[in-house]
Every structure is written in C-alpha cells, then in structure tokens.
Amino acid sequence: MRRIRPAVVITTLALVLTSACSPGSSTGSGAADAGQPVSGGSLTWAVETEPLTFNPHQYAQAKARLLVGNTFESLLTHDEKGGYVPWLATGYEVSADGRTYTFTLRTDVTFSDGEKFDAAAVKANIDQFSVEGYNPAVLAVQLRYLDRVEVVDAATVAFHLKQPDVLLLDFLSTPQGAQVSPKSLKEAKNLKFGGPDLAGTGPFILDRYTAGQDVHFVKNPDYNWAPSTAGHSGPAYLDEVTYRFLKESSVRVGALTSGQVQVVEGVPATDEALITANPQLTLSRGLNSGSAYSYYFNTANAPFDDIRVRQAFREAVDVDAVLKGVYRGSATRAWSVIGPTSPFYDKSLEKTYSGDAAKANTLLDEAGWTTRDAEGFRTKAGKRLTVRLVQSAPFVRDRRDVLAQAVQAAVKQSAGIDLDVALVDQGTATQAIADGAFEVFDNSRADTDAGAALGLLLHSGGAINRIGLKDPALDEAIEQGQASGDQATRTEAYRKVQKLVITDQALVLPLYAPADQIAASNKVGGLGFEPTAGVPVSAYNVWLGK
Amino acid sequence: MIKAVARRVAAGAVVLWAAATAAYLALLAAPGDIVDAIIGDGADTPQIRAQIITEWNLDRPAIVQYLDYLLRAVQGDLGRSYLLQRPVAEVIGEQILPTVQLALAAAVAGVVLALVLAVTTRGRWARRASSTAELVLVSTPPFLIGIVLLSVFSFQLGWFPVSGDQGWAALALPAVTLGLPIAGVLSQVLRDGLDRALDEPFAVTARARGLAERAVLIRHALRHALIPAVTLLGWLTGVLIGGAVIIEQVFGRPGLGQVTLQAVGNGDMPVVLAVVVLAAAAFVVINTLADLAYLLIDPRLRRS
Numbered sequence: 001m002r003r004i005r006p007a008v009v010i011t012t013l014a015l016v017l018t019s020a021c022s023p024g025s026s027t028g029s030g031a032a033d034a035g036q037p038v039s040g041g042s043l044t045w046a047v048e049t050e051p052l053t054f055n056p057h058q059y060a061q062a063k064a065r066l067l068v069g070n071t072f073e074s075l076l077t078h079d080e081k082g083g084y085v086p087w088l089a090t091g092y093e094v095s096a097d098g099r100t101y102t103f104t105l106r107t108d109v110t111f112s113d114g115e116k117f118d119a120a121a122v123k124a125n126i127d128q129f130s131v132e133g134y135n136p137a138v139l140a141v142q143l144r145y146l147d148r149v150e151v152v153d154a155a156t157v158a159f160h161l162k163q164p165d166v167l168l169l170d171f172l173s174t175p176q177g178a179q180v181s182p183k184s185l186k187e188a189k190n191l192k193f194g195g196p197d198l199a200g201t202g203p204f205i206l207d208r209y210t211a212g213q214d215v216h217f218v219k220n221p222d223y224n225w226a227p228s229t230a231g232h233s234g235p236a237y238l239d240e241v242t243y244r245f246l247k248e249s250s251v252r253v254g255a256l257t258s259g260q261v262q263v264v265e266g267v268p269a270t271d272e273a274l275i276t277a278n279p280q281l282t283l284s285r286g287l288n289s290g291s292a293y294s295y296y297f298n299t300a301n302a303p304f305d306d307i308r309v310r311q312a313f314r315e316a317v318d319v320d321a322v323l324k325g326v327y328r329g330s331a332t333r334a335w336s337v338i339g340p341t342s343p344f345y346d347k348s349l350e351k352t353y354s355g356d357a358a359k360a361n362t363l364l365d366e367a368g369w370t371t372r373d374a375e376g377f378r379t380k381a382g383k384r385l386t387v388r389l390v391q392s393a394p395f396v397r398d399r400r401d402v403l404a405q406a407v408q409a410a411v412k413q414s415a416g417i418d419l420d421v422a423l424v425d426q427g428t429a430t431q432a433i434a435d436g437a438f439e440v441f442d443n444s445r446a447d448t449d450a451g452a453a454l455g456l457l458l459h460s461g462g463a464i465n466r467i468g469l470k471d472p473a474l475d476e477a478i479e480q481g482q483a484s485g486d487q488a489t490r491t492e493a494y495r496k497v498q499k500l501v502i503t504d505q506a507l508v509l510p511l512y513a514p515a516d517q518i519a520a521s522n523k524v525g526g527l528g529f530e531p532t533a534g535v536p537v538s539a540y541n542v543w544l545g546k
Numbered sequence: 547m548i549k550a551v552a553r554r555v556a557a558g559a560v561v562l563w564a565a566a567t568a569a570y571l572a573l574l575a576a577p578g579d580i581v582d583a584i585i586g587d588g589a590d591t592p593q594i595r596a597q598i599i600t601e602w603n604l605d606r607p608a609i610v611q612y613l614d615y616l617l618r619a620v621q622g623d624l625g626r627s628y629l630l631q632r633p634v635a636e637v638i639g640e641q642i643l644p645t646v647q648l649a650l651a652a653a654v655a656g657v658v659l660a661l662v663l664a665v666t667t668r669g670r671w672a673r674r675a676s677s678t679a680e681l682v683l684v685s686t687p688p689f690l691i692g693i694v695l696l697s698v699f700s701f702q703l704g705w706f707p708v709s710g711d712q713g714w715a716a717l718a719l720p721a722v723t724l725g726l727p728i729a730g731v732l733s734q735v736l737r738d739g740l741d742r743a744l745d746e747p748f749a750v751t752a753r754a755r756g757l758a759e760r761a762v763l764i765r766h767a768l769r770h771a772l773i774p775a776v777t778l779l780g781w782l783t784g785v786l787i788g789g790a791v792i793i794e795q796v797f798g799r800p801g802l803g804q805v806t807l808q809a810v811g812n813g814d815m816p817v818v819l820a821v822v823v824l825a826a827a828a829f830v831v832i833n834t835l836a837d838l839a840y841l842l843i844d845p846r847l848r849r850s
Binding site: 139210258393456 | 582799812
C-alpha cells in the first residue's frame with residue numbers, strides 16, 4: 001500500500017485552548033462560582049429525554065449523546081473547527097486512492113469489564129453491524145462503501161472501502177462508531193438495548209437503570225485516556241452521577257430551583273427567565289451541528305412545481321418575527337440548510353431572501369394565482385393555493401407545532417397562502433410521505449459533519465430525501481463533498497449545494513439552528529457543549545464545587 | 547358454586563381475547579405499517595426495509611401473524627418491543643409495580659377522602675363548600691393539580707421529592723394528585739346516596755329506636771349509599787389507568803403510563819397489545835370484586 005498523504009492528526013495546545021470557548025454562550029447573573037476543579041461528590045442531572053437504547057451503535061437521539069458519552073468512546077473526536085482529534089486511535093493515514101484508512105490505536109486502553117482494547121476489538125465492533133437486523137440503517141448509510149476491516153497488528157487496523165468516503169472519519173467519531181467490549185457484544189442479554197451489561201472504555205460505568213426514572217453512573221477509577229479536547233486528563237472528577245428523566249420542563253426547572261437537582265438539560269424559552277433571574281443559577285446555550293431546522297419543498301406536487309410559488313412562500317414569511325413570537329428571542333435564525341456553526345456554512349446567503357411580502361404577492365400574481373376566495377386565500381382556476389405540512393407528533397420538539405402555526409398565520413396574512421398543518425401519529429405521517437400527500441417536509445439533523453446530513457436529505461439516493469430530489473448537478477456536488485478529504489474542496493462543493501438549493505432553486509426555507517440549553521447551580525463547574533457537535537458534554541469534566 | 551366460578555373465568559378469557567383482537571385490528575387499520583413505525587424519522591431505503599421485514603418476520607400474511615401472536619400469548623410469550631428491542635414481558639414486568647403502587651395509593655386516598663367528606667359535611671354550609679371544592683377538583687385537569695401540588699409542597703416547602711427512588715415520600719404527591727378527582731366524584735355519589743337513605747322508612751325506625759343521628763348515618767345509611775359507589779369501581783379503574791399516564795409524566799415516575807404513551811405514539815404493537823390485555827384483565831378482576839362487594843354490603847342479595 002502506497003501512503004503518500006499522511007494525514008496524521010496532531011493536536012496542538014491551541015486546540016485545548018479553543019475547547020474552552022465552545023459554540024455555547026453563557027448568560028445569567030450567577031457567574032461560575034465553582035472555582036477550581038475538585039474531585040469527588042455526586043451530582044444529579046435532570047434530562048428531558050430517556051434514551052430508547054444505551055447501546056451506542058443503536059444511538060439515534062442527539063439528546064442521548066451526553067449519556068452514551070459517559071460510557072463509550074470513539075476512535076476520533078472533533079475539535080472546534082470540525083477537524084479530527086485522536087481519541088482511542090493515536091492517528092490515521094489515508095491511502096492515495098482514498099480507499100484505505102489505516103488507524104494506529106492506543107495500547108493502554110481497557111474496557112471496564114477487563115477486556116483489552118485493540119485492533120481485533122475494533123474489527124469486532126464494525127463486523128457487528130453486518131449481523132442481520134442489528135442496525136440496518138447504519139449498514140445502508142454510514143457503512144455503505146465499507147468493504148472490510150483488516151487487523152494489521154494488535155495496534156493497527158485498516159478500513160478498506162469500495163470507493164472513497166471521507167465521512168467514514170465522521171462515523172468513527174460519533175457514538176454510533178463507538179467501541180463496545182467484544183465480550184459484551186457476544187454475551188449481553190439485551191445487546192440492542194444496552195444497559196449495565198454493556199461495557200465501554202469511558203470515564204464512567206453505567207451500573208443502574210430504572211426505566212422511566214433514572215440512570216446511575218459511577219466513576220471508572222482506571223480511566224486515563226481522555227482526548228486532548230476533554231479539559232483534563234485522568235479519571236473523572238465526580239464519583240457518581242445520576243440522570244433523572246423529567247419530561248416536563250416546568251418540573252425540571254422547579255427541581256433545579258428547589259435544589260433537588262444540580263443541573264438540568266432542556267430549558268424552553270418560556271422558562272428561561274426563571275433561571276436568569278436567579279443569582280444562584282447559570283444558563284448556557286449551544287448551537288447544534290448538522291442541518292438547520294428547515295422546510296423542504298416537494299417539487300413533485302403543484303403548486304411547488306413552480307419556482308415562483310416556492311420563492312413567494314419564502315418571501316411571505318418574516319422568519320425573524322415568527323421566531324421572536326414563538327421563542328421570545330432565544331432562537332438563532334438559520335439562513336442555509338447547513339447550521340451556522342458548521343465550517344461549510346455559507347455566510348454570504350444571509351439576508352439574500354425572505355420577508356418581503358410585496359415581492360411574494362408580485363410573484364404569485366405572475367404565477368397566475370390572482371383570484372381570492374371567501375376566506376382570503378389565493379386561487380387559480382377555482383383551486384385554492386394550499387400546501388400541506390404533515391408533522392409526526394412523537395418527533396415534534398422545540399414547539400415546532402406552534403412554530404408551524406405561526407408560519408401558517410404569516411403566509412396567510414401576507415400573501416394569501418394556505419399552509420395546511422396536520423399533527424399526526426407516526427404511521428399517518430409515514431403514509432402521507434409515501435403517498436406524496438404533502439408539499440412541505442420539515443426536518444433537522446444533528447450530524448457532526450453537515451455533509452452527512454446533506455447526503456441524506458438532498459442526494460437523489462439519500463435515505464431521508466423525502467421530497468424526491470433528482471438533480472444531477474446537486475448529486476455531483478454532494479458526491480464531491482463526500483469523496484474528498486481536502487477541506488477547501490469540500491467547502492467549495494457544499495457552497496455549490498447551498499447555492500443550488502437556497503438561491504437558484506428555492507427548494508428550502510431554513511428556519512432556525514437547533515440548540516441545547518443547560519441550566520445549573522453555580523456550584524457546578526466544567527459544563528459545556530461538545531466541540532462541533534454542539535450538544536451537551538458528558539460528565540467527564542464536570543465537578544461539584546464546595 | 548364451581549359452575550359459577552367456571553362461567554366467570556370463561557367470560558374473563560373471552561373478554562381478554564376480544565380486547566386483544568380488537569386492539570390488533572385497530573392497530574392493523576391504523577395508517578402506516580410496522581416497518582414505517584420502526585423506521586420512524588430515520589433513514590429509509592428499500593434495503594433497510596427488507597432487513598426489518600426479515601428480522602421481524604413481517605412477510606407473513608396478517609392472519610398468520612395474528613394467530614401466531616395469539617398462540618404465543620397463550621404460552622405467556624408477549625413478543626419483543628420494536629422500539630425498545632427488549633422482550634415485552636420484561637418491559638411490562640419492571641414497570642408494573644410502580645403503577646400498581648400508584649393506583650392503589652391513589653384509590654385509597656380517593657376513597658378515604660370521599661368517605662370523610664360525605665359523612666362529615668352534612669350541614670348546609672359545609673355541604674355547599676365541599677360540593678364546590680369537589681366540582682373544582684373534578685373539572686381541573688390532573689396535570690394542573692400535579693403541577694400546583696409540586697410547586698407548593700416540593701419546590702416551595704420542600705416536604706416531598708419531585709420523583710425517584712425516595713420510597714413512600716415520593717409516592718405521596720402523585721397519589722394525592724390522582725386521588726383528588728376520584729374523591730370529587732365519589733363523595734358526591736355517596737352524599738346523594740346518604741340523602742336518599744336517610745329519607746327511607748328504616749331510617750325513621752332506627753331513629754325511633756333512639757339511635758343517635760351519627761349512628762344511623764354510619765351503620766345504616768352508609769351501607770345503602772355504598773351500592774351506587776361500588777358500581778363506579780369499573781370507572782375508577784379507567785381513571786386510574788388513564789390518569790397514571792399523565793401523573794407519571796409530570797412526576798417523572800417509572801410506570802406503565804409512560805411505556806404505553808411511547809408505544810402508542812410509535813406504533814410499537816407488541817407493547818400496546820400487552821398493555822391492552824393487561825388493562826382488560828384488571829377490569830375483569832375489579833368487576834368480579836365489585837360483584838363480591840355487593841354481596842358483602844347487601845345481605846338481601848346473598849339469599850337470591
């Protein structure tokens with residue numbers, strides 16, 4: 001094998017320094033009172049979402065990441081700028097043809113059940129995905145170009161691909177690519193569910209889970225392989241941490257203000273004032289990576305087969321006003337399908353469209369929607385200008401149903417467009433998508449590499465391309481972005497993608513950048529958000545001040 | 547006697563089968579199929595679909611799947627949850643105890659409170675005040691009652707924990723929240739029954755024998771008033787099961803309510819079916835108990 005382009009990842013002091021200023025922003029009068037890090041103590045953390053599974057390979061909920069990250073670790077992790085930093089791997093090399101990725105591994109790592117972490121363990125983890133029914137989605141998406149994994153020696157493992165795919169690195173830095181003890185893979189009673197009988201290499205060990213109530217972790221005293229971005233080295237500060245599942249936001253906030261928990265995750269805009277008004281509490285926000293929460297227009301159906309109607313819909317919404325009304329100024333507006341924290345985000349798209357009611361009306365007049373019915377909606381040949389948005393209730397978060405109503409009111413008032421919003425169960429939603437009985441599809445994805453989200457949502461073969469896009473130019477740009485390891489080439493490819501879907505074809509109305517919020521007692525230090533991913537960090541660097 | 551018991555058991559079995567079948571049909575008729583439910587809002591390609599179909603044996607005709615389900619259910623195998631990837635029996639098994647605890651505690655709280663209210667508030671003003679309070683309780687959503695109780699007794703006064711493994715202390719607020727609307731309805735039914743019974747000739751006779759008014763009330767009238775209240779036991783079961791869904795969410799308690807909510811929203815058929823069958827079984831048992839309670843309360847029924 002010829003290795004010309006050694007892309008060995010080197011960490012620098014700068015990375016450690018930048019990790020201190022994550023994409024989060026802190027507000028609240030109670031400045032960090034926690035002082036210097038202290039070891040010991042137990043912390044209770046109220047979280048909104050109870051994970052469907054604790055097996056990292058099955059991970060599908062961004063909100064579960066802070067829990068999964070306590071026990072399981074990946075080969076690489078991200079730095080602030082979206083680059084890769086060694087974790088369980090010490091570095092990697094890419095072959096000239098981009099089809100072989102060779103990783104050198106740490107030799108001092110053991111799983112919490114005593115198993116040694118080595119190349120064979122990595123192979124066992126990846127091979128597990130080929131077991132029928134284990135995780136068909138990962139096999140079909142993230143690992144679709146993987147040919148085989150080769151154990152070169154105990155500390156070296158090679159991934160052979162059928163065609164170049166730089167997103168392999170992203171996969172190996174996410175929870176889904178995390179390393180589970182090979183012994184657990186063989187012996188765990190409920191492997192796909194995970195739980196206490198699944199061992200990882202992380203700084204904490206999951207020792208107790210009560211469904212519907214809480215999950216408890218204890219410190220792994222032998223832990224000594226934190227990545228350079230983690231904030232410190234050696235074992236975690238806390239002796240134990242309990243995550244309590246409190247689904248009601250007002251109950252979470254009440255539990256925090258009354259001192260029953262020290263940290264809460266998920267603070268809706270309506271409750272933020274309760275936190276910021278209290279000098280004993282701090283609030284911080286982190287913007288997620290991946291794609292922005294956006295409306296995707298289904299061009300297969302009328303009236304969105306007409307670009308003028310798509311443009312008119314975007315002009316009819318004053319996104320800033322709508323967001324302010326629903327989220328009271330706590331939401332960050334999105335201008336592109338890619339989230340604003342991504343290195344691929346094209347800033348030049350900002351303020352290039354949207355919010356011009358006069359323009360919306362001119363466009364609709366030109367498109368022939370000139371008459372109005374009794375309710376004030378525009379019509380053409382006796383047919384009302386209706387577009388349908390179907391939302392699946394189990395997946396609605398951040399009050400996106402309320403946001404849809406606000407958009408509905410806006411487009412009606414400013415341009416006479418009828419946005420028909422239906423909030424339904426999952427089965428009905430899937431049926432509507434399968435039947436093409438929708439004109440608007442809403443989605444956001446929390447992939448660390450935004451390119452992964454674009455491939456899924458906008459490529460003709462994408463697994464979440466619900467609006468059925470088949471545009472050769474778009475496909476080509478997305479494929480370029482996925483095949484190259486060169487950041488400049490990728491940025492240029494994704495700039496093309498954004499220009500096509502936002503500017504040229506008006507296929508997407510980006511609304512806001514999803515964010516996570518953490519509120520905590522000011523006695524708690526070390527809280528923050530994962531670099532690049534923007535989701536709350538695990539408890540590794542968290543300490544409880546006296 | 548044996549015949550009566552056998553008839554009862556057979557009827558119970560028919561009810562369980564009918565409930566399971568009705569739930570099965572309803573889920574079958576609901577839009578979207580099982581593959582859709584498993585995919586959720588995630589990646590969706592023909593390859594992924596094919597794998598899911600093989601994994602869960604979904605390529606068989608619906609009738610075969612139904613018969614297979616019944617056969618397994620009879621043998622005690624409730625299948626595996628699509629969503630949680632664990633055996634249903636295990637999921638239900640570890641969640642049933644907290645819900646039973648909550649339901650029993652709430653029922654006891656509701657019944658005791660109703661009895662006390664109905665018997666003690668006989669005066670004109672006390673009755674009016676109590677009736678108004680009961681109406682307010684019945685018409686307030688349990689969600690709101692829960693939040694108010696939490697803010698006062700947990701967040702402000704700090705007497706009770708919001709949730710979790712703190713034993714009986716953590717059960718108090720949820721049980722009261724769920725018990726209050728029950729007390730609201732039961733006490734009104736009881737009060738009406740007491741009023742009617744006290745106008746009956748036997749009450750006059752008892753008074754004529756020189757019995758104190760309180761004794762007439764508790765020894766004689768209350769027995770009569772209990773009959774319509776017992777009839778409400780079936781309704782009570784429904785309130786307890788339905789209420790548990792909300793109470794468990796508000797208080798972050800483990801239990802079947804959360805499991806059910808998640809299963810229905812995501813089309814997790816094996817779990818929904820198991821919960822339906824379980825609820826039907828609870829109804830059967832409670833109605834049998836109610837029938838026995840009639841015999842206990844009213845000696846006239848024992849003779850016929």
